[in-house]
Amino acid sequence: MHILEGERVTKYFGGLAAVSEVSFQVDPGEVVGLIGPNGAGKTTLFNLISASLVPNSGVIRFKGKNITGMAPYHICRMGIGRTFQTVKIFPNLSVMENVRIGALFGCGGRISATEATRKAEELLEFVGLPQVSSTPAGSLTFANQKKLEVARALATQPEVLLLDEIMAGLNQTEIGQAMELVNRIRQSGVTIVMIEHVMKAIMNICDRIMVLHHGRKIAEGTPSEIAKSETVIEIYLGEANAAG
Amino acid sequence: MNKISFNYSKLLLPGILLAILVVLATLPLYGSNYSIVLLTSIIMYVILTVSWALFSGSTGYISLATAAFFGVGIYTSAILGRTFTASILANEYFVVFIVIIGGLISACLAFIVGAITLRLRGIYFAIFTFGLVELIKNLLLWYEVKFTGTRGRFVVVIGNETIYYVILGILLLLLLVTYFIRRSRYGLALESIGEHEEAAAHIGINVTMVKVIIFAISAVFVGMTGSIMAMRWTYIDPYISFDPNLTFLPVLMAIFGGTRQMYGPIIGAVVFAYLEEILLTRFPYYYMLIFGIVLAATILYLPNGLVGVVQKIIARLAGGKHAHSRG
Numbered sequence: 001m002h003i004l005e006g007e008r009v010t011k012y013f014g015g016l017a018a019v020s021e022v023s024f025q026v027d028p029g030e031v032v033g034l035i036g037p038n039g040a041g042k043t044t045l046f047n048l049i050s051a052s053l054v055p056n057s058g059v060i061r062f063k064g065k066n067i068t069g070m071a072p073y074h075i076c077r078m079g080i081g082r083t084f085q086t087v088k089i090f091p092n093l094s095v096m097e098n099v100r101i102g103a104l105f106g107c108g109g110r111i112s113a114t115e116a117t118r119k120a121e122e123l124l125e126f127v128g129l130p131q132v133s134s135t136p137a138g139s140l141t142f143a144n145q146k147k148l149e150v151a152r153a154l155a156t157q158p159e160v161l162l163l164d165e166i167m168a169g170l171n172q173t174e175i176g177q178a179m180e181l182v183n184r185i186r187q188s189g190v191t192i193v194m195i196e197h198v199m200k201a202i203m204n205i206c207d208r209i210m211v212l213h214h215g216r217k218i219a220e221g222t223p224s225e226i227a228k229s230e231t232v233i234e235i236y237l238g239e240a241n242a243a244g
Numbered sequence: 245m246n247k248i249s250f251n252y253s254k255l256l257l258p259g260i261l262l263a264i265l266v267v268l269a270t271l272p273l274y275g276s277n278y279s280i281v282l283l284t285s286i287i288m289y290v291i292l293t294v295s296w297a298l299f300s301g302s303t304g305y306i307s308l309a310t311a312a313f314f315g316v317g318i319y320t321s322a323i324l325g326r327t328f329t330a331s332i333l334a335n336e337y338f339v340v341f342i343v344i345i346g347g348l349i350s351a352c353l354a355f356i357v358g359a360i361t362l363r364l365r366g367i368y369f370a371i372f373t374f375g376l377v378e379l380i381k382n383l384l385l386w387y388e389v390k391f392t393g394t395r396g397r398f399v400v401v402i403g404n405e406t407i408y409y410v411i412l413g414i415l416l417l418l419l420l421v422t423y424f425i426r427r428s429r430y431g432l433a434l435e436s437i438g439e440h441e442e443a444a445a446h447i448g449i450n451v452t453m454v455k456v457i458i459f460a461i462s463a464v465f466v467g468m469t470g471s472i473m474a475m476r477w478t479y480i481d482p483y484i485s486f487d488p489n490l491t492f493l494p495v496l497m498a499i500f501g502g503t504r505q506m507y508g509p510i511i512g513a514v515v516f517a518y519l520e521e522i523l524l525t526r527f528p529y530y531y532m533l534i535f536g537i538v539l540a541a542t543i544l545y546l547p548n549g550l551v552g553v554v555q556k557i558i559a560r561l562a563g564g565k566h567a568h569s570r571g
């Protein structure tokens with residue numbers, strides 16, 4: 001059974017079809033890449049899966065269960081975690097509290113305060129954040145804020161983790177660390193769907209890649225298949241030309 | 245950062261609070277009648293301000309419904325007080341019973357209003373809550389004129405001392421509840437909602453439920469206070485009961501004191517309520533002028549309120565010592 005699947009998922013903003021008839025399947029343990037030019041609808045698809053937005057039509061299933069239209073907190077507790085393209089940590093809470101709060105509320109059952117603290121400490125170490133956890137999260141560097149957001153999402157004990165451009169804006173060293181982090185998350189048994197523009201990361205980490213363009217899924221396959229795909233190359237070259 | 249001063253204030257604060265409470269509880273034994281009346285009024289503002297800050301201070305949703313919950317408490321008192329005979333009202337437990345009912349009715353109102361409007365964005369919530377004050381006031385006016393034929397009502401009078409002890413009890417209860425909420429996971433949830441509501445929802449917080457419940461809890465204390473104050477004012481009508489000042493003053497007092505710490509709103513309310521009592525009757529225009537200037541200055545220059553300034557000074561002192569010992 002697929003852990004996550006979408007069936008002809010569609011979302012309009014006014015007349016614009018940001019996501020159009022997109023069907024997808026994700027299997028347990030996979031790392032799936034989601035790529036496409038800016039404005040392709042990638043973030044919107046994440047918002048639909050995590051219930052930030054409700055699709056105009058289509059069905060989203062998690063472990064076979066229809067989750068379309070559920071509340072975001074419910075989706076999270078069921079086991080879908082996410083990060084945000086524009087970092088959304090809680091800047092005035094401490095680093096520690098940012099992660100603890102995920103542990104306290106994100107799991108289905110109740111967890112004690114001490115257990116949450118222990119788990120938060122564990123996760124801070126896991127993502128490679130310094131243990132000076134009493135500083136306000138807003139004073140962290142950009143790269144560390146991104147790590148913190150991953151730790152907070154992991155604290156909710158997701159089975160599927162949606163990562164939205166966690167490498168954007170990072171330097172080469174930081175990208176290397178982030179790639180290594182994604183690999184370790186996968187080894188811990190979490191299924192990952194990641195939006196990323198850093199091709200090196202996508203090609204190295206992902207088992208499978210889906211390509212969105214103007215809200216439609218235009219290609220899907222292994223990294224080597226995608227690298228060879230005429231349509232994909234055309235879109236990216238087209239974008240590079242337009243940008244240049 | 246300023247860990248030293250933080251631990252220090254953590255130890256200091258409960259001690260000071262306890263001492264103040266002992267003084268307040270024994271006041272009727274040695275204080276004048278005037279001091280009891282004055283303190284009743286100050287405590288009323290502290291309750292309204294702390295209740296407001298409990299919800300709005302942390303979530304950033306500005307509630308302008310304080311006067312509505314207060315007025316509902318007043319009318320609960322007025323209606324129940326007339327239903328029962330004066331001899332029953334001589335019984336102090338019965339006063340407490342009426343006050344509790346006033347609080348519960350306010351909470352129910354807050355729950356309904358919250359469930360309807362707390363899905364809206366902050367600014368719509370603020371407008372709606374203020375509309376609620378006007379709505380209830382005008383409904384009551386219409387009802388009173390049409391069905392009772394008189395605008396106002398008389399409320400049964402009880403002794404100042406009883407009123408004082410009841411309002412002190414409400415304050416104590418409010419402080420305990422606020423303290424435990426702020427320390428609990430729900431305090432953390434409230435803050436996270438204030439910082440990034442969307443992110444809060446996506447880490448498993450049922451944001452609507454947390455907001456509605458805390459909003460309702462904060463209304464309990466406002467309604468209770470309205471119920472007991474009605475017994476001091478003896479005559480009430482919709483204009484007195486749903487006075488917009490009781491919506492705005494607590495907001496301003498909380499901002500002046502600073503809402504990040506629990507004692508900020510307390511200090512803000514005490515300072516302004518005291519100033520109001522001593523200045524308002526003698527220099528009404530100066531009072532409003534001073535009030536306005538101090539507030540404008542607070543908003544412009546002290547984003548964390550009076551308490552923020554004090555903390556900065558303490559932090560600087562502690563930091564100075566620290567640097568000294570290192571050097």
Ligand SMILES: Nc1ncnc2c1ncn2[C@@H]1O[C@H](COP(=O)(O)OP(=O)(O)O)[C@@H](O)[C@H]1O
Nearest residue numbers: 013016018036037038039040041042043044045
């Ligand atoms: N909340 C929104 N309201 C209106 N339009 C939106 C909203 N979110 C995204 N869009 C539009 O939908 C399209 C897809 O956006 P997005 O999903 O963010 O793209 P991507 O993440 O692939 O860069 C864009 O044209 C964007 O302007």
Ligand SMILES: [Mg+2]
Nearest residue numbers: 042043044085
């Ligand atoms: Mg995006």
